[in-house]
Amino acid sequence: MTHPSIVILTGAGISAESGLGTFRDEGGLWAQHRIEDVATPEGFARNPQLVVDFYNARRAHAATATPNAAHAALARLEAEYPGDVLLVTQNVDGLHEMAGSQRVVHMHGALNGALCAACDHRWPAPLEMYVGQACPSCGQPTARPDIVWFGEIPYHMDEIQETLSRADIFAAIGTSGNVYPAAGFVQLASHVGAKTVEMNLDPSETVALFEETRPGKASETVPLWVDSLLRR
Ligand code: OAD
Numbered sequence: 474m475t476h477p478s479i480v481i482l483t484g485a486g487i488s489a490e491s492g493l494g495t496f497r498d499e500g501g502l503w504a505q506h507r508i509e510d511v512a513t514p515e516g517f518a519r520n521p522q523l524v525v526d527f528y529n530a531r532r533a534h535a536a537t538a539t540p541n542a543a544h545a546a547l548a549r550l551e552a553e554y555p556g557d558v559l560l561v562t563q564n565v566d567g568l569h570e571m572a573g574s575q576r577v578v579h580m581h582g583a584l585n586g587a588l589c590a591a592c593d594h595r596w597p598a599p600l601e602m603y604v605g606q607a608c609p610s611c612g613q614p615t616a617r618p619d620i621v622w623f624g625e626i627p628y629h630m631d632e633i634q635e636t637l638s639r640a641d642i643f644a645a646i647g648t649s650g651n652v653y654p655a656a657g658f659v660q661l662a663s664h665v666g667a668k669t670v671e672m673n674l675d676p677s678e679t680v681a682l683f684e685e686t687r688p689g690k691a692s693e694t695v696p697l698w699v700d701s702l703l704r705r
Pocket of ligand 1: 483484485486487489490495496497498501512563564581621622623646647648649650651652672673674675676677689690691692
C-alpha cells in the first residue's frame, strides 16, 4: 500500500508561540516597519544600514527562540510517517531544523545565510552582518542577508511545484495567505485532487479554498493533526 504524499506550508504563525512576532497580526513586524524600506532590493539600495540592522535584530531575536509543540510534531511526522513528506516554510528562522525536521525548504531564505549580491555566492551569516561586508568568493563588498525580498523570486519553486503536483494532502499552517506564490499552493494542490487543510488562528485570506479548517493555536492543532496521520 502506498501512503498519501504530504506537502506542508508553514508561516510566521507556527513560530508565534516561540516568541517570534508575525508580520500582519496586530503589532506585527509590518506595523512597525515599512515593507518597502526593509524587505525590497530598492530599500537595501537606498539605506543598506537600516536593512542590515533590521535583519541583525531579527537574527539575534531568533537565536533566543526555541521550537514549540507544533514544530516538534512536524519533525515527528517526518521521522515516523512511512510516506513522502515535504515541509516548505516561508519562515526565515531555523526552528523547524532545531526541532529535528530534516527535509525543509526555505522558500523565503534564511536568517542564518548570507548572499553575495554580485556573484550569488552563499555562506553562513555571522550573528551580526555589516554594510560593505566582503563576499568570501569574489571579494566584492556586496554581502546581503539571504532573504527573498518583495520583487524577488522565491527559492526552490521547481521542487515545490513538482512535489505539489503529486501531493495527496496539502496543509497550510500559520500563514495569512497574503503573499504569493505561497498563497496559491492550495489551488495547485486542489487542482491535482489533494485533500487540503488549513491550521490557523484566524481564517486566512484563502480559507474558502480549503476543504477542511482546524482553527486554533498551532501548538494545539498541529500535534492533533499529526496524531491523526500517524494513526491511519
Ligand atoms: P503573517 O503575519 O501574514 O500571518 C501569520 C498568520 O498566523 C495569521 O493568519 C495569524 O492568524 C496566524 N497565527 C498567529 N498566531 C498563531 C498561532 N499561535 N497558531 C497558528 N496560527 C497563528 O505571516 P506569513 O503568512 O508567514 O515574507 O507571511 C508571509 C510572508 O509575508 C512572510 O514570509 C514574509 C512576509 O512579508 C517576506 O518577508 C518575503
